[in-house]
Amino acid sequence: MEQTSARIIDANANRAREAIRVMEDIARFGLDHRALCAGLKQLRHDLAEALDALPGARSMVLHRDTPGDVGTALTTPREGAREDVRSVAVAAGKRLTEALRSIEEAAKTVTGGGGIAFEALRYRAYALEQVLLAALMGRAVAVAGVCVLVTESLCEHHPWEHVARAAVAAGATMLQLREKDLPDRELLARARKLVEIGREGRARVVVNDRPDIAACARADGVHLGQDDLPVTEARKIVGAEMMVGVSTACIEDAERALRDGADYCGVGPMFPTTTKHKPVIRGPEYLRAYLAHDPALPPGIAIGGINAENVQILSEAGARAVAVSSAVCSARDPGAVCA
Structure with a gap:
């Protein structure tokens, strides 16, 4: 040689x-x-x-x-x-x-x-x-406070826009658009409107399930379920700068989200909920295990059946962020629930 x-x-x-x-x-x-x-x-x-x-x-x-x-x-x-x-x-x-x-x-x-x-x-x-x-693309974004999942069919006393604005005015830090049945054009229009409302109060806005809609609406992120696109595929649509969150129901889901580069995780369900049927209720013990995991998992948002009566249990378990849906959307005073 x-x-x-x-x-x-x-x-x-x-x-x-x-x-x-x-x-x-x-x-x-x-x-x-x-x-x-x-x-x-x-x-x-x-x-x-x-x-x-x-x-x-x-x-x-x-x-x-x-x-x-x-x-x-x-x-x-x-x-x-x-x-x-x-x-x-x-x-x-x-x-x-x-x-x-x-x-x-x-x-x-x-x-x-x-x-x-x-x-x-x-x-x-x-x-x-x-x-x-x-x-390594997950940025471990800071999540704290209240995330409100906005679904029109749950808004019993006010239009969905009123609920979203009231939540933001009361200090909600994130809004998540959850509409499973809207046609794509209507869903995109709604996402853009929710982004506009979020910007008014500096609340982040994420779109449930649909990275394409999130990207077109210039939302802050997309939230994926276990049956939705993998994080790595969603990244090809939304890019590196947009948040990608993932729902998790066990430590194995959370570890996979960490490996895939998720920015944050939904952690739950914490309690029984009428919004979305869950065969297994993981409860606050899952939240404790999530927060204690080594290495640290992406920032977590506790979710599932959370209301004013049980949120203190999650706070005592270490939760810094909670996601609520019907407790806010169906309230006569949505802002009071978020405050």
Whole structure:
């Protein structure tokens, strides 16, 4: 193996191994993502095997010349600082795929077809990088206070717009549009109106189930159920800046939401509810388990059958945010319920 190819392969093999280790540690310690950890670990081992299969692999390290490497002293200001763990992962992912491409090209000079194995590794790295960055896309947004789920059929005493405005004026921090049966055009018009109402009082607005409607209405987010689109697919529609929330009914749901990069989770049901039938009522014990989980799960909003009589139980369990529906929508004084 000629010296130039040997030095290129050796240097980039080190870069690739280091980058995989960084990504693996983030998946392991930051996300508790078993499948991603396994994938990255396997990639690391397969890279070692591919390198060992190159002619002259054992003597490659002899061509290393770190003190004489003109590149070791070249740095940029961005290399010395990272905004957050996700930026660390982004840098590691780019370093990995670039290193594999460099190895791939140099390996072509060593043996016929020598770059094929490294090309395959590079494509696998692209896929693993995507999974890692998607999982880190959740921003752990601050959620606190009252989220009101607005459904017209539940508004017994006032038009839905009145209920939404009264809730916002009383301090509700989030409005969620939950309308299952409206035609798309009417649903979009309603979503845009609710966004307008939310902006008046600086309340976030999310759309239930429909990332396309949320994106068109320029809402603050979309809320997904367990049977809706996965978080990663919804992200393709709403992008990185819009919140994506997920309903969870058990710790396994919540752990999946964390791995998928959800920004927050609905946690429940806390109590029996007439709004939506639930065969199992998880109750405040689920909320306690959610809040105590290690690693920390996305910020949670307690939901399900919550009213003025039982909300104190959730507060004592540690809830910082609750979602209410009929308790507000059907009230004669919606604002008083939210206050």
